[in-house]
Amino acid sequence: MMGVKAKCKNCGNDAIADQFKLHNALRMMVCPSCYSGKGPKAKEATENKVESKPQGPPKPAGWDKEDDYLERMVAIKKNQNQSYFSRIAGTDFVKCTCSSCKYNFRYHPVKKMPPACPYCNADIPRLKMSELE
Numbered sequence: 559m560m561g562v563k564a565k566c567k568n569c570g571n572d573a574i575a576d577q578f579k580l581h582n583a584l585r586m587m588v589c590p591s592c593y594s595g596k597g598p599k600a601k602e603a604t605e606n607k608v609e610s611k612p613q614g615p616p617k618p619a620g621w622d623k624e625d626d627y628l629e630r631m632v633a634i635k636k637n638q639n640q641s642y643f644s645r646i647a648g649t650d651f652v653k654c655t656c657s658s659c660k661y662n663f664r665y666h667p668v669k670k671m672p673p674a675c676p677y678c679n680a681d682i683p684r685l686k687m688s689e690l691e
């Protein structure tokens with residue numbers, strides 16, 4: 559008895575119905591050439607490949623701006639430290655100029671006294687003695 563021909567739903571070609579096999583990925587009966595992968599590429603498989611194409615996550619907006627901003631802040635702080643203190647010759651004290659109110663006062667960098675600006679209570683930046691002349 560000759561095999562009955564049936565149309566393959568995947569490639570549209572006629573093939574012996576007895577030779578159709580269940581394709582795992584397509585979840586349907588396909589002709590022998592489709593099953594062996596020699597026939598036209600299965601539609602679903604191709605689509606899946608396109609969908610799974612890797613796309614890197616988009617960079618967060620303003621990333622570069624933030625980076626610039628931080629760098630500028632570091633530069634500003636450095637400048638502040640340089641102009642904030644000046645050594646008082648012959649003493650352990652330094653002359654401190656408050657960056658908020660421009661008040662001048664004596665500051666002891668080892669004891670860290672006073673802990674804040676005596677006039678406006680603003681924070682005193684950390685002083686590295688090596689940054690002084």
Ligand SMILES: [Zn+2]
Nearest residue numbers: 566569589592
């Ligand atoms: Zn086929």
Ligand SMILES: [Zn+2]
Nearest residue numbers: 656659675678
């Ligand atoms: Zn002050």
